[in-house]
């Protein structure tokens with residue numbers, strides 16, 4: 001999905017993600033009683049919090065399910081495909097409430113097999129699931145007394161769809177979570193409508209109402225029903241439109257109905273929750289709080305019959321390894337049909353992931369973030385047990401010369417093995433680094449895992465790019481921190497000897513850290529390729545923003561040097577530079593490397 005200009009949730013992102021974290025950082029810096037109050041639920045000790053989150057931190061992999069009446073139109077209204085993810089169709093096409101409600105007659109759930117869904121999650125190696133109990137269209141999938149716009153009373157399914165799934169999940173040892181859209185509701189009167197002028201007015205007379213009345217008549221009672229009936233392990237709030245601290249404070253006491261519950265950061269009203277929720281992207285580096293990346297397998301959360309843009313199993317497994325290597329969880333979505341079928345393409349991918357997890361699961365479950373800032377060929381996770389640290393190397397690009405270097409590793413290696421076969425690998429030293437002697441063929445087509453038992457803790461020297469003998473600094477794609485959003489996957493592509501960063505999306509940015517020994521001035525030159533004229537980029541250097549237009553090149557892999565101008569490095573040490581597309585008129589580009597050339 002491409003972020004649309006006006007309805008882009010970018011502002012929301014800044015307000016809910018960046019501001020609170022700035023506030024949190026400030027408060028932490030100030031110390032004092034406020035700091036604790038902002039970051040922890042009241043009166044919970046760090047030990048209690050760790051105990052409450054223990055299962056979730058161990059789990060690493062969960063199933064997200066977006067299921068509702070939107071699966072009937074499945075991305076298409078009045079014969080036209082509707083832009084955006086399919087569960088937003090009512091809002092995007094401004095479908096009148098009465099019309100949208102007729103879709104529920106075809107929401108049959110006739111092939112719904114909650115036992116099979118739970119079994120599939122287990123087979124995939126997942127440890128929990130989170131299902132939409134009510135999305136923004138206001139349709140409750142459970143038997144609700146607070147609104148008859150629910151599966152039992154208003155749909156052809158004529159039954160509670162959540163109860164059997166909760167039972168099936170728990171029977172198999174899965175934790176069970178509920179997604180609930182607490183503020184947006186496009187059917188029940190008074191629910192928030194995202195960005196309408198008065199936010200609750202909507203596009204249909206029947207939607208009118210006061211937001212506070214909606215909260216007390218529908219949202220709060222339904223949250224109470226859900227917590228009481230299903231005792232969910234996770235409560236997954238979403239889109240806090242109009243949620244003030246006062247309104248959020250009506251919800252938080254209800255959570256006491258489910259001791260030990262884990263919540264995310266989307267309630268609103270400055271309630272931090274337990275988990276941050278990067279959506280459709282993986283943060284470039286590890287984060288010092290609990291986080292869960294949620295992602296679609298194609299480009300939609302709810303079922304869209306014409307979206308066939310499936311990610312490969314390899315990409316999904318690399319995303320899982322990438323996320324685990326940064327200390328996060330992966331909540332991977334399926335969007336079942338109105339008849340209650342998980343798309344075949346999703347089932348196939350989940351089964352393939354499960355086959356990999358059966359063999360390599362110990363390199364994911366219960367691991368913590370990589371001790372390496374970057375590895376040229378993949379990712380790493382680690383575990384310490386009884387004083388012994390194990391590193392799990394997730395190799396994406398298997399070396400063709402039979403040598404896998406481990407740059408910066410200073411710990412002594414006790415033993416190196418291929419996880420899948422147990423085959424021992426010889427450890428050799430190569431210049432100042434260690435390397436492993438590995439088979440020429442990659443043992444796994446998706447991600448090959450090598451286990452390193454260390455003698456002592458992981459000691460890693462972070463090697464940042466530095467100037468060469470002539471004072472030139474080269475910032476390559478493999479050392480870059482890639483931030484990508486909204487499914488615009490930023491990836492390394494091209495032959496291994498000449499990789500580049502392909503198609504950073506409009507919301508994406510690329511950053512480097514580098515180290516210099518003293519002050520100096522540099523010309524910033526990026527080697528870029530553009531298909532269309534008019535692509536503009538900004539190089540951000542502290543407060544300095546240097547902008548340049550990327551000239552059209554002869555082909556996607558014909559790179560031209562683009563000068564962004566001069567930067568002044570005030571002192572020796574570690575510095576950062578980043579590249580951001582200029583949003584207006586964003587165009588696809590590729591970036592091979594950045595050169596900092598010394599200037600007099």
Ligand code: JFZ
Pocket residue numbers: 009010012013085087088238239279294301
């Ligand atoms: C929300 C929903 O609107 C969407 O339908 C889906 O359920 C997803 C998991 O969550 O989407 C969001 C939420 C937040 C932002 C963008 C989309 N945001 O912060 O910009």
